[in-house]
Amino acid sequence: MANSAVKSVFAPGLFKSRVAIVTGGGTGIGQAISRELAHLGCSVVIASRKADRLAAAAEKLAVDCREGARVHHTVCNIRQEADVQRLVSETLDKFGRLDFLVNNGGGQFVCPASDMKLKGWNAVIETNLTGTFLCIREAHRQWMKRNGGSIVNIVMDAYKGWPMFAHSAAARSAVENLSKTLAVEWASDRIRINCVAPGIIYSETAVANYGEQGREVFLRSKARVPARRFGHVEEISAAVAFLCSPAAGYVTGQTLYVDGAVSLYRTQFFDVPEFEPAEGWYWEESSKAKL
Numbered sequence: 001m002a003n004s005a006v007k008s009v010f011a012p013g014l015f016k017s018r019v020a021i022v023t024g025g026g027t028g029i030g031q032a033i034s035r036e037l038a039h040l041g042c043s044v045v046i047a048s049r050k051a052d053r054l055a056a057a058a059e060k061l062a063v064d065c066r067e068g069a070r071v072h073h074t075v076c077n078i079r080q081e082a083d084v085q086r087l088v089s090e091t092l093d094k095f096g097r098l099d100f101l102v103n104n105g106g107g108q109f110v111c112p113a114s115d116m117k118l119k120g121w122n123a124v125i126e127t128n129l130t131g132t133f134l135c136i137r138e139a140h141r142q143w144m145k146r147n148g149g150s151i152v153n154i155v156m157d158a159y160k161g162w163p164m165f166a167h168s169a170a171a172r173s174a175v176e177n178l179s180k181t182l183a184v185e186w187a188s189d190r191i192r193i194n195c196v197a198p199g200i201i202y203s204e205t206a207v208a209n210y211g212e213q214g215r216e217v218f219l220r221s222k223a224r225v226p227a228r229r230f231g232h233v234e235e236i237s238a239a240v241a242f243l244c245s246p247a248a249g250y251v252t253g254q255t256l257y258v259d260g261a262v263s264l265y266r267t268q269f270f271d272v273p274e275f276e277p278a279e280g281w282y283w284e285e286s287s288k289a290k291l
């Protein structure tokens with residue numbers, strides 16, 4: 001077996017005999033999560049729409065497997081209920097259990113809200129909210145209700161909204177709220193559910209998703225990050241490994257921001273254009289702002 005490049009800070013064998021599903025596990029952040037989990041002994045099922053990318057990633061991932069861990073890849077569009085049902089049943093047939101579900105598959109396109117077509121809105125809501133819900137529900141129905149588990153949802157920093165990403169910001173906030181609900185509703189099933197909100201994380205596929213604007217938009221956003229750099233995919237996978245680990249055994253219903261403090265700083269990647277402000281409400285001319 002060739003040498004794995006993974007350098008996890010977590011103890012070797014931490015996830016020995018454990019099994020994870022990572023949606024979108026063939027690229028970017030999802031691939032890093034899959035590799036770190038496999039390196040820690042976890043058997044991993046990666047699932048997304050594009051078979052070729054998945055197969056290539058699974059081959060690379062096999063090198064990272066440790067202590068009996070195995071890797072499996074399967075095509076799954078998380079927007080399709082039947083696909084998701086099969087993803088979970090196939091995982092159980094193959095590996096006999098399901099300890100971790102990482103809902104990482106997702107994304108969006110840049111678009112002003114008023115230009116957005118219903119089809120585009122629905123595509124993003126169905127991917128990021130409904131797809132995540134279907135994966136969570138199916139993991140619960142088929143395994144976690146009786147056996148417990150840890151669920152991690154990759155969201156984005158949508159607390160203050162995100163102009164040009166109205167669809168995705170709405171969907172991600174809904175996922176955070178869903179996670180809080182289920183942390184309570186399923187606590188007695190011994191299920192923990194948390195979110196990780198990445199800041200601006202560099203990967204080739206993430207940049208490519210925005211076409212010709214991608215490089216420029218990413219570069220422009222760097223100036224708004226207090227840490228003055230992009231995050232690395234490994235910095236997200238480490239957060240996910242922590243949330244799956246026993247060290248996070250009392251952490252549930254939370255969102256962990258891994259973002260170089262961007263969520264505390266210039267959180268809007270959008271400048272309000274110049275315009276003639278409204279008069280506002282006042283009783284007397286003397287109360288009108290003079291400055």
Ligand SMILES: CCCCC/C=C/C(=O)SCCNC(=O)CCNC(=O)[C@H](O)C(C)(C)COP(=O)(O)OP(=O)(O)OC[C@H]1O[C@@H](n2cnc3c(N)ncnc32)[C@H](O)[C@@H]1OP(=O)(O)O
Binds near residue numbers: 111117199218
């Ligand atoms: C900018 C700084 C960002 C920093 C933070 C980074 C955040 C990240 O999340 S990076 C990760 C990026 N990766 C992805 O987004 C990957 C997944 N994305 C997708 O698969 C698509 O973007 C998707 C969510 C729209 C789903 O794709 P799909 O189901 O294949 O949908 P279609 O391509 O067929 O499009 C359906 C519909 O959506 C509208 N639409 C799509 N692209 C655009 C666009 N660029 N502008 C405006 N509208 C768009 C459109 O209505 C499409 O239908 P048609 O009208 O029939 O084309």
Ligand SMILES: NC(=O)C1=CN([C@@H]2O[C@H](COP(=O)(O)OP(=O)(O)OC[C@H]3O[C@@H](n4cnc5c(N)ncnc54)[C@H](OP(=O)(O)O)[C@@H]3O)[C@@H](O)[C@H]2O)C=CC1
Binds near residue numbers: 029053107157199201
């Ligand atoms: N990079 C960043 O700065 C940030 C990323 N995020 C989020 O992190 C996650 C990973 O993004 P990142 O790795 O950067 O970008 P990628 O574009 O590399 O990852 C997106 C992944 O989602 C999969 N995916 C998309 N739609 C579906 C679907 N319907 N069914 C199954 N899988 C799907 C894609 O695979 P396929 O095309 O094969 O289906 C792909 O593997 C995404 O949810 C993203 O929005 C959040 C904040 C910031």
